[in-house]
Amino acid sequence: MLDIKEIRNNLESVTARLKSRGTDAAKGLEELMALDEGRRVLLTEVEALKAKRNTVSEEVGRLKKEKADADATEKLIEEMQGVGAEIKAIDKKLAECEDKLLEIMLTIPNLPHESVPVGLSEEDNRVERTIGKKPDFAFTPKEHTDIGEALGILDFDRASKLAGARFSLLKGSGARLERALINFMLDVHINDHGYTEILPPFMVKSECFVGTGQLPKFKDDQFKIDGIDSYLIPTAEVPVTNIHREEILDELPIKYTAYTPCFRKEAGSYGKDVKGLIRLHQFNKVELVKFTTPEDSYEELEALTANAEEILKRLGLHYRVVTLCTGDIGFSSAKTYDLEVWLPGQDTFREISSCSNFEDFQARRAAIRYRPDDSGGGSKKPVLVHTINGSGLAVGRTLVAILENFQQADGSVTVPEVLRPYMGGLEKIEKP
RNA sequence: GGAGAGGUGGCCGAGCGGUUGAAGGCAGCUGCCUGCUAAGCAGUUGUAGGGGUUAAACUCUACCGGGGGUUCGAAUCCCCCCCUCUCCGCCA
Numbered sequence: 243m244l245d246i247k248e249i250r251n252n253l254e255s256v257t258a259r260l261k262s263r264g265t266d267a268a269k270g271l272e273e274l275m276a277l278d279e280g281r282r283v284l285l286t287e288v289e290a291l292k293a294k295r296n297t298v299s300e301e302v303g304r305l306k307k308e309k310a311d312a313d314a315t316e317k318l319i320e321e322m323q324g325v326g327a328e329i330k331a332i333d334k335k336l337a338e339c340e341d342k343l344l345e346i347m348l349t350i351p352n353l354p355h356e357s358v359p360v361g362l363s364e365e366d367n368r369v370e371r372t373i374g375k376k377p378d379f380a381f382t383p384k385e386h387t388d389i390g391e392a393l394g395i396l397d398f399d400r401a402s403k404l405a406g407a408r409f410s411l412l413k414g415s416g417a418r419l420e421r422a423l424i425n426f427m428l429d430v431h432i433n434d435h436g437y438t439e440i441l442p443p444f445m446v447k448s449e450c451f452v453g454t455g456q457l458p459k460f461k462d463d464q465f466k467i468d469g470i471d472s473y474l475i476p477t478a479e480v481p482v483t484n485i486h487r488e489e490i491l492d493e494l495p496i497k498y499t500a501y502t503p504c505f506r507k508e509a510g511s512y513g514k515d516v517k518g519l520i521r522l523h524q525f526n527k528v529e530l531v532k533f534t535t536p537e538d539s540y541e542e543l544e545a546l547t548a549n550a551e552e553i554l555k556r557l558g559l560h561y562r563v564v565t566l567c568t569g570d571i572g573f574s575s576a577k578t579y580d581l582e583v584w585l586p587g588q589d590t591f592r593e594i595s596s597c598s599n600f601e602d603f604q605a606r607r608a609a610i611r612y613r614p615d616d617s618g619g620g621s622k623k624p625v626l627v628h629t630i631n632g633s634g635l636a637v638g639r640t641l642v643a644i645l646e647n648f649q650q651a652d653g654s655v656t657v658p659e660v661l662r663p664y665m666g667g668l669e670k671i672e673k674p
Numbered sequence: 675g676g677a678g679a680g681g682u683g684g685c686c687g688a689g690c691g692g693u694u695g696a697a698g699g700c701a702g703c704u705g706c707c708u709g710c711u712a713a714g715c716a717g718u719u720g721u722a723g724g725g726g727u728u729a730a731a732c733u734c735u736a737c738c739g740g741g742g743g744u745u746c747g748a749a750u751c752c753c754c755c756c757c758u759c760u761c762c763g764c765c766a
Contacts, residue, residue: 285724289735296735299747303692315746322746490721609722624721 361567374560385587386645387518422664437499442481450484453608455574474505478529526637539628560584587646597632
């Protein structure tokens with residue numbers, strides 16, 4: 243959520259920055275400003291009445307105690323009955339106004355950071371750097387689906403028998419490889435990057451989804467739990483960011499990492515990426531989440547992105563870092579780097595991590611603040627934190643990258659060295 | 675799922691219709707004092723939103739789990755919901 247005061251005071255530049263995201267992004271701003279103005283008028287009015295009532299009620303109390311003029315007291319009470327009715331009526335209008343105001347506020351996306359390239363689609367994204375190079379193959383590299391099914395470690399037919407389309411079933415060394423990746427990623431982030439591990443609930447209340455920005459606007463992408471006010475998490479970002487909802491934090495930065503499965507309806511993506519492990523209703527992810535001061539957040543975004551990249555480096559995977567343009571960044575994000583891994587079987591770079599700075603957009607929704615250190619003296623007011631998160635990494639897609647990049651002519655797959663300790667020393671996945 | 679108890683400020687804990695934003699204690703901060711293993715004294719300390727100011731000062735409103743209601747007036751009374759704890763049941 244944006245700061246209503248900032249919108250009010252800089253309407254023109256806010257509008258322009260929102261429009262750089264695309265056509266609809268600045269929609270509703272005029273109505274918003276009208277509601278904001280109306281709200282303050284009503285507030286002033288009703289608060290004056292409440293102040294009057296408070297004063298008079300005190301007076302009534304005193305008069306009754308002193309057993310003073312009963313008629314005069316009765317008159318005051320009668321008068322206040324009228325005031326009370328008035329207050330009630332205005333309060334109702336005010337509540338409606340505020341509901342509408344919030345409704346609009348919750349659907350306005352974040353302002354892109356000034357360093358974000360302006361553009362309409364992924365065509366305009368900016369490649370920042372490319373690490374490693376494409377592996378050479380003496381044969382035509384296969385896609386992960388063919389490799390995995392031939393090795394007996396991936397079984398899409400049975401997955402769909404169990405759960406329908408867009409689910410996966412891993413078996414044997416495939417299942418173990420997935421588990422090895424999760425542990426490897428967590429260990430690197432915990433031991434070498436200083437993150438604290440979190441294992442959160444996989445279904446959380448709707449207010450958490452509002453906090454991080456998935457609701458109300460992206461309701462159709464979420465799996466709702468029948469009968470209660472909860473949803474399956476689409477990313478660990480939701481529960482982990484909301485850990486500190488409505489809190490005032492002392493020490494920043496806070497760095498969390500969490501493995502969770504992620505559940506997404508992938509509404510609107512029908513026909514895209516239908517094959518294999520790329521786009522599923524359920525997949526595993528290791529997430530990185532940071533709470534930082536506003537001053538440090540962009541530095542911390544670079545660091546978090548580097549932490550995610552480190553996984554790719556240690557696995558020996560070829561990838562590039564892309565800055566998403568204004569038209570391509572997510573709703574809540576001010577700036578996003580995508581890590582795209584090279585998939586030789588598909589002959590393309592494919593997103594495997596998305597690292598974003600949300601600035602105070604989520605913090606305002608979720609009321610996550612900190613108390614700035616004051617070198618001076620007296621206590622300072624709480625300030626909204628900045629939140630940052632990124633995949634470190636998407637596990638299923640990492641498994642895809644390993645199968646496709648380390649496949650051999652004979653159909654086997656070499657296990658990256660760093661994973662071998664997690665695979666009981668296994669060096670190669672072969673047909674059983 | 676059944677029965678009971680309870681949710682008050684950073685923490686503990688009073689209050690059960692009228693100077694209570696909230697006693698008392700702890701913790702924190704600011705002074706003063708003292709030199710002996712840290713004590714004493716005084717003051718002070720929440721959050722959000724309006725108005726106001728260059729910025730402050732100042733001022734108003736709201737907040738005692740959440741939402742409604744009664745009342746001139748509610749932390750205090752009534753209704754609904756949520757959460758925690760204890761016992762029983764069930765279970766990994």
